[in-house]
Amino acid sequence: MQRFQEATVTEATKLMAAMGVQHPSQLRPWMLRRNVSQTQTASYAELFEWLEPGQLLAEPPQTWADDWRTASAHTFRTPG
Numbered sequence: 001m002q003r004f005q006e007a008t009v010t011e012a013t014k015l016m017a018a019m020g021v022q023h024p025s026q027l028r029p030w031m032l033r034r035n036v037s038q039t040q041t042a043s044y045a046e047l048f049e050w051l052e053p054g055q056l057l058a059e060p061p062q063t064w065a066d067d068w069r070t071a072s073a074h075t076f077r078t079p080g
Helices: 002-019 062-070
Strands: 033-035 041-043
Touching: none
Parallel strands: none
Antiparallel strands: 033 041
């Protein structure tokens, strides 16, 4: 397992270097892409809703509101 983890980190480091970044904190959603079909890709910026720091505490987006209301710091169980 240790060798697998080391190899994963090594390859991630190479990918980041090829992208021109030195640390994962420098990665941005538009830099990462995902295959959405056999012929199309989309950036993570296009695929996911990105929140501002503290946004869930202040005013969660409508698409997150129901999940946020039922979330619990004490359990992973879903209500119902």
